[in-house]
Amino acid sequence: MGRSRVWTSRRRQVRAPDGSLQALLAPRAVAVIGATERQGASAFYVMRNLSENGYAGRILPVNPKGGTIFGRPAAPSIAALSERPDVAVICIAAAQVNAALEEAGRAGIKAAVVLASGFAETGAEGQARQHELAAIAQRYGMAVCGPNCLGLFNLHTGAALYSSTLVQGMRKGALALVSHSGATALTLSNCGRLGHSVIVSAGNGAVTDVPDYLLWLAQHEATRVIGVVLESIRDPAAFRVAMAAVQDAGKSVIALRVGRSDAGQRATVAHTGALAGSSDAYASLFRQTGVVEVSDMDEFVETAALFTELRSRPKRRGVAVIGVSGGGVAHVSDIAEENGIDLPAFSSQTVARLVAILPDFATAQNPLDTTGIVFADASVYSRVLDAVAADPGTGLIVAAQDAPPGLDDRTSGEYFGIVGAVAEFSRAGAVPTVLISNLSAGHHPAILGCINGSVPVLNGTRSALRAISHVLPRRGPVLDRMPPPGLPPDARWLARLVPGAVLTEREAKHFLADHHLPVTRETFAATAAEAVVAAEAIGYPVVLKIESPDLPHKTEAGGIRLNLRDDAAVRSAFEAVIASARRFAPTADLRGVVVQEMVTGGVEAIVGISRHEPFGPGMVVGLGGVLVELIDDAAFELLPISHDLARDMVGRTRLGRLLAGYRGAPAADVPALCNLIVGLSRLINSYGDRIDAIDLNPVSVLPQGRGLRILDALILTRR
């Protein structure tokens, strides 16, 4: 389940889970600012939720009018409280919030919940208000949930600092839920499938945000799994630190991003920027930190249910599928294949066992149709489970059995034998087992009664199998090595790479060569005669390229001539290149040409850097050449990148298949490409804040042992 965490030792200092988070999430006394018995007011709900959910701490209403609220005497102000609460739930309008927070801070209260809307989500005035709120919280060292949130609910203490009606008797469990979206928290926590430890509607997260909650939950005993609904990650470094703590604690994080479509992000000069969007950056961060990303609410629910209910983790990736219908198991197999789940063939020993158990007209294979015989004799199903569990390829068993909710008592009863056999097998615990229904509507209630929690039950073929894919051991190497450190920056290049500076291809290659990255041999030539001299020095054949700071894409400008074999060809190419470029861009600064060695016999790759704030620089690797955006073959990772991760990236691309030796070609020098990836990552580590984007396209990766050559390079400095 999840790769080990990556390079977490250089930890950034984030908010330690000092007393303030404990005060927020497990308070012993709660002040309710603006407490009232007026129905519809947020304070009414908070008071009612605290009263109804068995909160054992003290509830301290505050209202300038005093009086008695929900049977408790109200203090006229925070200062007038008889004791110092751990947390103040501020239930008043946005305009009054900061004054109340200041008062709470002065009174030594370490945490607050701010429910009101009217902060950064609403424009300039709200942004200023939120800025002030954050400053107050920082001044007093307070943790603050919100603003613009529903609050939070610690189910194990009954601290229901929550401004929406809570369902009575919500199920306690091992799943913590932290959501930027209050309504989504409400939907997920009331789906009827999950038991919760803590529910946090984090709202704008102005002070205390997802990484802070993760750090506290890493140490929270009642929490084993953490579900996060994210609108954005505002501080990726803090998120990495928090995830390291969560992983150290052996807990899992499931994340659903809402608002993830990134239309409009893809227009940039560098190709690399077009090959990766913000979803790629999130996916990389999640991969590197071991977060399980889910794609919709159903997958969230099934994954959370599986992670909290599965007794042990599968030791192998192989999944065995068993059902009572050929069509049914074929459907499961279809969706499994679409989601990268292997259904390995059974061993001959297993096949022999199954043949002995099943009737003649059954076929002993994975997926396995037991045939309807199991309705008459459920012991057949039990023996099949035993046989399949003993197969050396089986890591997890999926018992696919529909018994849909539209059945009546008589018809649902016909399935008791089968699901009873699955439940009994699962209780024994030989191999992790999951019962799934093909319909998301799930099983008839009588079936669930019959199972009584003995086996995880997942609903909907697609969501169930995606959940299962998250629980299987990952393919490929575990990425646990630290990436190499950055290169020492060079003062000359620091001086050159100032904001807005424009580098020609030649300068870009000098920069790369100075940092030991292999570029083509090449010489600048201002005239045709100089070009001929240069070509003779380099050796034929050569390439001519226009040299101009105004033409980042030379192909479109007709500014490249390849495979020039003699002096005459160089001379005429010089004139042709200058003429083409002039036609293409009449006002461009055309300085001459670069004469380059002609590299042949390599595979064309692109290696590029682009920025993805707030994540910083990321790298793209894929098939290179002029069609790069069209072919759209790209693996993306945020920096820094280790050798392991570089190999993994290449392996994810079609480029990787080409490098391996496609259609009889010799295998290419993949280690050289990995060296380039790591080297570029180290380079950016030193100069990254001065660079917006790098395109190395094409990079010619030569046959094994012969290295590679960067044929073209584009570097865009920060604007």
Next chain:
Amino acid sequence: MGRSRVWTSRRRQVRAPDGSLQALLAPRAVAVIGATERQGASAFYVMRNLSENGYAGRILPVNPKGGTIFGRPAAPSIAALSERPDVAVICIAAAQVNAALEEAGRAGIKAAVVLASGFAETGAEGQARQHELAAIAQRYGMAVCGPNCLGLFNLHTGAALYSSTLVQGMRKGALALVSHSGATALTLSNCGRLGHSVIVSAGNGAVTDVPDYLLWLAQHEATRVIGVVLESIRDPAAFRVAMAAVQDAGKSVIALRVGRSDAGQRATVAHTGALAGSSDAYASLFRQTGVVEVSDMDEFVETAALFTELRSRPKRRGVAVIGVSGGGVAHVSDIAEENGIDLPAFSSQTVARLVAILPDFATAQNPLDTTGIVFADASVYSRVLDAVAADPGTGLIVAAQDAPPGLDDRTSGEYFGIVGAVAEFSRAGAVPTVLISNLSAGHHPAILGCINGSVPVLNGTRSALRAISHVLPRRGPVLDRMPPPGLPPDARWLARLVPGAVLTEREAKHFLADHHLPVTRETFAATAAEAVVAAEAIGYPVVLKIESPDLPHKTEAGGIRLNLRDDAAVRSAFEAVIASARRFAPTADLRGVVVQEMVTGGVEAIVGISRHEPFGPGMVVGLGGVLVELIDDAAFELLPISHDLARDMVGRTRLGRLLAGYRGAPAADVPALCNLIVGLSRLINSYGDRIDAIDLNPVSVLPQGRGLRILDALILTRR
């Protein structure tokens, strides 16, 4: 909904829905062969289902022992029946089925249901049995459901010729369900969401199969939508004819394929003896005939629910999304984008109306977060619906409102105002409207009570939006033109294209040129000297290619030299090509070389033909060149292909973007490419039964107005 049907006028003659299908699906009297009161026997279930479901026709038990069964006197044989039934439900073991069918045929019974397994799904003996069964049915003109099935159930007549326990009081409705998989029929029909007209478990479909049922259902008044669960289409021509009838009747077909993956195919082969074709071939057939293909059971249920419940079809593709939560509508928007659904921006008029309705902190955009104000005042929601419906971009409104099943009565009641507003708006019918829940678990039952069927309710963001995507008007042109007819075959080529014949590239190009497809100018040369003469005649630069019937892929053999500019280059290339090919394949028959014109400045495409039985030949169009398999850019259609469809194919590919003029290149001659596609389709129409595959790769598509040239051609004759 769906494209109009394509080229349906050349109808094949399939089984007409004569009396036999009517007898099978709406019988007035039913004989139950092997009738018994013994629990567990299939005849027991059939007798009980007929008795319990209000079947008004006569039920005629047949049992050699006579006696009284379910209160009815049993005849000792079919011949001894007091009246001639419409259908015989044969409930006896496989070995006795054919004798009984023969007896029924002799008695003039026009239809039968054969429940037993033990036919083509089980091996050679069963296949022979099924073959005999089909022959008997044909001899007597009988329609037969099965064998290896659960039977069928006409809910409107109560004819429950069904061998599995039926839920009592199943909901009647407009959806017919025809399924190769009995268990899947059972799951879908009991999902609790759908009302049915007829349910057919078609089993092996040995006699009467999906096309036959479609033809009958096209005319069945109570059926408006037909859901099909397919293991395979055995007779694509019959399927096309049936789909034309369904489309003429204004009905929709929703299809779910099970066993569509490799692993899944193993399960189906074992089950019904059916060999599934490729997913591309199915997708093409479905596209060409207007079938809505769904990817899993959940999508089937939501799509069937939407098609049966939506009062009117949207007139535009634009979808407006409304919800009470920013995170919630962002999530819907994410999944909409992933499924090709447009959420157009509201007009300035609509924005102005919304600004007037909504509070300051709301943002008037699509997707629209009304904010929580609608909980306090549902009339705001009503006014928002009116404003959004009036927007010129709105074709359908999605009201995304969760109220999950885990709520209690108190909390679910908080949503009555909102869902009531949606229901009221939908009843008025201004714009098609759908209420969706993000969770597949759906809404709390009280919500459904509140709505009371006034608005279609769909569950699960992904399945709901995929269902909605199927109901939107299609993008792009309607394909309703007949493809041009085949070319008259040429006797000389008919004689050459015999099974097993091997064509060299040069012969393949002769064949194409003889049928007016534009190939390169080229000449065969057996010696270097001949090659030079040929090159001078064609004009430099030229290409040399090895000529050998034993080297279908010349690149791997080092058998190609490009861009030869003079006599010396041709001479040395000749020797090099022969030497390379000899090294690559020492025993190959090397006849010499072909000297070709060198074509430059074109875009490289692949156009290819392959066979996909039982669908016949299909065509692939995409990016060409040596990396074609790696780049994997391909539109596929079954033949024949019209000009409209050819344009549509090119438009689906990345090749299409390249042809349009990529990165400053001139636009390429797409009409010439479409002519090639249609021309090749016509060619195959004449010679197709002699050809296994054609690769035209690369085809060089020149700039607009300059046509194209087929640079390489490979034709494989039938083996």
